[in-house]
Amino acid sequence: MKLVLIGAPAAGKGTQARKLIEKYHLAYISTGDMLREEVAKGTELGLKVKSIMASGSLVSDDLIIAIVKERIKADDCKNGFILDGFPRTVVQAEKLDELIGSVDTTIYIKCPDDVLLKRITARQTCPKCGATYNKISVPSKVAGICDVCGTKLVQRKDDTIEAGKARLATFHQQSEPLVAYYKAQGKLFEVDGLMGLDNITKAIFARLGE
Numbered sequence: 001m002k003l004v005l006i007g008a009p010a011a012g013k014g015t016q017a018r019k020l021i022e023k024y025h026l027a028y029i030s031t032g033d034m035l036r037e038e039v040a041k042g043t044e045l046g047l048k049v050k051s052i053m054a055s056g057s058l059v060s061d062d063l064i065i066a067i068v069k070e071r072i073k074a075d076d077c078k079n080g081f082i083l084d085g086f087p088r089t090v091v092q093a094e095k096l097d098e099l100i101g102s103v104d105t106t107i108y109i110k111c112p113d114d115v116l117l118k119r120i121t122a123r124q125t126c127p128k129c130g131a132t133y134n135k136i137s138v139p140s141k142v143a144g145i146c147d148v149c150g151t152k153l154v155q156r157k158d159d160t161i162e163a164g165k166a167r168l169a170t171f172h173q174q175s176e177p178l179v180a181y182y183k184a185q186g187k188l189f190e191v192d193g194l195m196g197l198d199n200i201t202k203a204i205f206a207r208l209g210e
């Protein structure tokens with residue numbers, strides 16, 4: 001199964017991706033996580049993308065396509081994968097189709113901007129395992145500590161009001177056209193991002209089958 005998750009920042013893509021990989025044993029490919037790892041390690045690529053990411057803009061299509069092209073060749077992708085944060089532009093989607101034929105389903109988690117902006121600023125992320133929490137709606141069991149691996153949680157550099165607004169604008173301009181792109185292919189499954197984490201998971205499982 002080859003799945004794509006789309007949705008504005010903080011729509012809940014990462015959270016749902018974790019449920020999906022558990023159930024369907026898919027490789028999880030988050031381009032945001034991959035880039036953040038490069039930034040944390042201070043690699044040449046990391047240095048190149050650091051300020052672009054912090055400002056809420058997108059890194060270049062060529063760069064991200066090259067990364068994904070390599071990643072999907074890995075062994076763990078043989079049974080299928082879930083892409084979170086890629087494609088983010090129609091050019092990236094076209095390239096993905098070229099690389100893999102076509103995706104099976106694209107899940108679009110739809111959420112209004114005002115809710116997303118509140119979630120973005122309340123979000124806490126584990127720098128080690130990538131788990132995300134929300135101080136208001138999905139707090140960790142012990143404040144500031146990751147439930148999964150016990151690491152101290154941080155706020156992402158781009159989880160501020162300013163960068164959050166820029167990321168939402170970027171989403172509407174550059175990524176929202178993907179909804180029409182996948183709808184035209186008959187691959188789109190749209191789910192209401194306001195109906196609660198468990199209900200969203202149930203709706204997705206119902207669509208994908210047991």
Ligand code: ADP
Pocket residue numbers: 008009010031032033035052053054056057058059060061064084085086087088089092158167
């Ligand atoms: P979000 O929480 O906004 O969904 P991600 O963690 O997926 O964010 O990505 C963080 C940042 O990494 C993006 O704002 C962008 O700068 C960069 N990025 C990630 N994936 C892509 C992509 N497919 N194309 C271009 N830039 C990307």
